[in-house]
Amino acid sequence: MKNCDMIKDLLPLYADDVCSEESRKAVEEHINNCPDCKAELEKLGKNVTVSPQKDAEVLKRIKRRLRIEKLVVSLISVLAICGILLYGLVYCINDYKSMDMEKYKILENVSVSEHDNAVWLNIKGYAASFDIDAPTLSDTNGKHLGIDDDFDSEKKNGYGVTLKQRRIDDFTFNPTGSLKSFEMKIFDLDEKKDMMKVFYYDDVNNKEYILWERDQND
Numbered sequence: 001m002k003n004c005d006m007i008k009d010l011l012p013l014y015a016d017d018v019c020s021e022e023s024r025k026a027v028e029e030h031i032n033n034c035p036d037c038k039a040e041l042e043k044l045g046k047n048v049t050v051s052p053q054k055d056a057e058v059l060k061r062i063k064r065r066l067r068i069e070k071l072v073v074s075l076i077s078v079l080a081i082c083g084i085l086l087y088g089l090v091y092c093i094n095d096y097k098s099m100d101m102e103k104y105k106i107l108e109n110v111s112v113s114e115h116d117n118a119v120w121l122n123i124k125g126y127a128a129s130f131d132i133d134a135p136t137l138s139d140t141n142g143k144h145l146g147i148d149d150d151f152d153s154e155k156k157n158g159y160g161v162t163l164k165q166r167r168i169d170d171f172t173f174n175p176t177g178s179l180k181s182f183e184m185k186i187f188d189l190d191e192k193k194d195m196m197k198v199f200y201y202d203d204v205n206n207k208e209y210i211l212w213e214r215d216q217n218d
């Protein structure tokens, strides 16, 4: 093959890296398909490790791997976002926050009254979606207790009430619906002689609003 002769003439130059770009390309293209010339080149001490074709293959493989990596990263991102959204949803459904004092006019809608020798908590009706975290009771140190919890009257002299709602609930006092209000006994006056006050506890601003105080002349 006449081509081989021409290439063989170029091989020493190629091996020494002194041939032109055009010749280099010609040599590389040729030795890819000609074991004879390739062997000849190797004899000259030049290992042909990278051929343009192999380059293309390697490049293709790298691109493929990059594409897969990109896909994996995208998938992880999507899963992470889904996780965050799910967490947010669960948070919205289950998390209770104290009701905004101003927005819900708490002090107009929550009151404490005294009759039948007992102290009562009155809450003007609530929307069906309202979830009441029990009216929370607390001592004056802000330690909250459920209404049925044992209440150590020796250490505590006041009841705290806090209304809470879930973030997703739209709460309204005094709905036009059937439930107008409800009343709940907090304690019997004779039983809890040390109880001096009932207050609404705004646990967002850590403020107490007195709802009832024992008549000192009792």
Ligand SMILES: [Zn+2]
Pocket: 003, 004, 005, 007, 030, 034, 036, 037
């Ligand atoms: Zn050849």
